[in-house]
Amino acid sequence: MKIIRDYIEVLFLQVPISEQTNQVKEDLIGNSEDYYFALIEEGKSEKEALGIVISEFGTLDEILAVLGISEEERKTSPVAEDFLMDDALEYWQESRKFAFNLSFGFLIGFASLAIVPFWGSGNGGVLTTLSALLTCLLALISLLFIFISYKEQRQRIKEIKKRTISEKVRVLAFEKMEDYHRSYQFSLCLSFISYGMSIPVLFILIELFYLPIAGVVFFFALCGLGTFLLLYASIIQREYKRLSKNKQRRKIKWWHRLKYDEEIYWVIVTIFYFLISFMFRAWLYSWLVFLVGYVIAEILMKNKATSTYN
Structure with a gap:
């Protein structure tokens, strides 16, 4: 789902580059898309499924906390470039x-x-x-x-x-x-x-x-x-x-x-x-x-x- 991928890509633009963060991003995209299609199979409409998936995303601070990245590290580390x-x-x-x-x-x-x-x-x-x-x-x-x-x-x-x-x-x-x-x-x-x-x-x-x-x-x-x-x-x-x-x-x-x-x-x-x-x-x-x-x-x-x- 392009909207889900774009949403997560934008969210992770502020996350420092590393193999760990890239892997977490891809896993999050994959799991979110699987969840989206599972909701569609349950009878949800596309808009409803998309709204449910996006509503369950954590904030940037929560993602950084899970990855063990402090605020100072986020400011000093390079972020992903297009x-x-x-x-x-x-x-x-x-x-x-x-x-x-x-x-x-x-x-x-x-x-x-x-x-x-x-x-x-x-x-x-x-x-x-x-x-x-x-x-x-x-x-x-x-x-x-x-x-x-x-x-x-x-x-x-x-x-x-x-x-x-x-x-x-x-x-x-x-x-x-x-x-x-x-x-x-x-x-x-x-x-x-x-x-x-x-x-x-x-x-x-x-x-x-x-x-x-x-x-x-x-x-x-x-x-x-x-x-x-x-x-x-x-x-x-x-x-x-x-x-x-x-x-x-x-x-x-x-x-x-x-x-x-x-x-x-x-x-x-x-x-x-x-x-x-x-x-x-x-x-x-x-x-x-x-x-x-x-x-x-x-x-x-x-x-x-x-x-x-x-």
């Missing part, structure tokens, strides 16, 4: 950099694996040494890209949680997420194609052309490309979604409460694809896992949208 349009545009720009750096880190990691077959081709000579050193170097660079980018993004997310996201930002975020959805789906399709082609290319180069090293190299290259596209598109879509969330709680079906994270979901689907392929040697038709996964993803996204957005 997360405005310029802040959102800057955040999305930095998030795109994060998406690229993280995805590129995984791509370099796959590149390091693609060099491993050259270890044996050098017969313990210079080529073996150089390929081993290059593998270690690329693996280190991959870890640095992943660790540094993840740490920076995590800090940005923490800063967002300390601020109040304006309604204009939420609307813009939802519109951008809808506009980006086509590009997101296109990237997923390309990712699935890369994963799906990796095994046939490996098989063709090894069995038909007797080029095992080239087969392994192209296999990891296609897997790396698929992972890059999957992560890059999923992260951008997720960061638009992060600012568009209203966190409005309603009485919804139990399956709407299933948590769905696109990035984790597609990683699980990919792992399942390789497990099915290796266990049953079903490389010719195991790629259908991605088609089934896509259908399930669309269903989960619609269910999540029902319980998340206005």
Whole structure:
């Protein structure tokens, strides 16, 4: 309920910023909205339910007392600032950099694996040494890209949680997420194609052309490309979604409460694809896992949208 959220957001503008106060605010919003919908189910009108909920709020002094914050601490501590349009545009720009750096880190990691077959081709000579050193170097660079980018993004997310996201930002975020959805789906399709082609290319180069090293190299290259596209598109879509969330709680079906994270979901689907392929040697038709996964993803996204957005 937007009125309840706005009321509490305004009330907490005078409360010092901390993880405790942010958590109390979100809990209070959630409990109040649940109470509101419970009153509606009991037969109260919307105005009556809203009046009952708001009338039961405590004063600011009572909230500060519950949190253990003195009047002096309230005056000297920073209060929540609005997360405005310029802040959102800057955040999305930095998030795109994060998406690229993280995805590129995984791509370099796959590149390091693609060099491993050259270890044996050098017969313990210079080529073996150089390929081993290059593998270690690329693996280190991959870890640095992943660790540094993840740490920076995590800090940005923490800063967002300390601020109040304006309604204009939420609307813009939802519109951008809808506009980006086509590009997101296109990237997923390309990712699935890369994963799906990796095994046939490996098989063709090894069995038909007797080029095992080239087969392994192209296999990891296609897997790396698929992972890059999957992560890059999923992260951008997720960061638009992060600012568009209203966190409005309603009485919804139990399956709407299933948590769905696109990035984790597609990683699980990919792992399942390789497990099915290796266990049953079903490389010719195991790629259908991605088609089934896509259908399930669309269903989960619609269910999540029902319980998340206005």
